[in-house]
């Protein structure tokens with residue numbers, strides 16, 4: 001053992017998962033960085049020996065905090081949560097330190113030299129095992145890769161930092177997100193649209209089903225990135241989801257989409273093509289036209305709810 005680990009994620013669930021793994025690897029020698037007092041308290045009571053708390057939440061301040069704490073603590077391993085922010089932060093920190101880096105890892109073990117990490121490759125169809133050498137090693141870690149720590153008796157220390165950066169960017173306006181597709185990562189039920197939908201207005205059919213199932217709405221990449229009908233898509237280059245129920249409507253099930261839904265507990269597909277790849281990924285397949293099946297499903301659910 002005898003190694004030190006530093007962790008960071010702005011997502012509290014993910015920071016606890018990182019802490020769980022860090023405690024396994026380093027025993028008690030785990031420090032964390034946080035920009036939220038609640039999170040800092042939770043981490044110190046969950047096993048982190050020291051949490052560095054900074055008020056300035058900006059990206060540049062956070063990067064400086066990490067570099068500052070790394071200089072003070074000299075950790076062997078730095079684990080950053082693979083969120084949108086973490087995926088930008090971790091490689092930048094590694095580049096400044098000229099450190100070894102691997103992104104989106106789902107496993108890490110101490111090796112004779114450096115660390116052995118695992119990550120999905122080729123759209124999630126294979127696992128790449130990599131050895132990352134040097135000191136420190138920086139990795140980003142995907143959500144739900146590790147368990148949260150068991151309850152701890154000891155209380156760690158919170159150390160306040162005072163790093164602030166004059167922002168180079170001025171925020172002119174903020175707008176609320178489309179709530180139907182916000183929070184897809186934590187949704188319990190997701191209904192998702194593919195190019196089987198011919199017109200934007202037709203998404204109403206999906207919205208009605210979403211209301212009955214109390215579901216969030218997702219989509220395949222072309223529906224979002226090409227057609228601009230929704231903000232976020234599901235898949236390897238979009239959101240990775242893990243709902244209890246994922247209903248894929250008019251989605252063909254390419255490898256890039258499949259990589260984002262493989263952690264779903266139950267997958268239901270509705271596709272008019274009986275040989276569409278999505279059916280092979282599904283627990284329940286409906287070979288049929290979404291324009292017929294969706295209204296029938298919604299009607300059935302409404303009647304059952306009466």
Ligand SMILES: Cc1cc2nc3c(=O)[nH]c(=O)nc-3n(C[C@H](O)[C@H](O)[C@H](O)COP(=O)(O)OP(=O)(O)OC[C@H]3O[C@@H](n4cnc5c(N)ncnc54)[C@H](O)[C@@H]3O)c2cc1C
Pocket residue numbers: 193194195196197219220221222223233234235236237238239249250251252253254256257260270271272273276288289290291
């Ligand atoms: C680098 C890279 C990253 C990518 N990342 C992602 C990603 O993260 N997520 C993602 O989704 N894609 C991603 N893609 C795109 C991916 O390759 C596919 O193009 C995309 O997933 C296809 O979307 P789709 O299933 O909606 O459309 P299509 O493949 O066109 O499938 C439409 C399906 O709808 C069915 N259909 C048509 N009409 C009806 C109807 N009336 N009723 C029922 N079914 C019907 C058809 O049978 C067909 O199976 C990526 C591509 C690249 C190159």
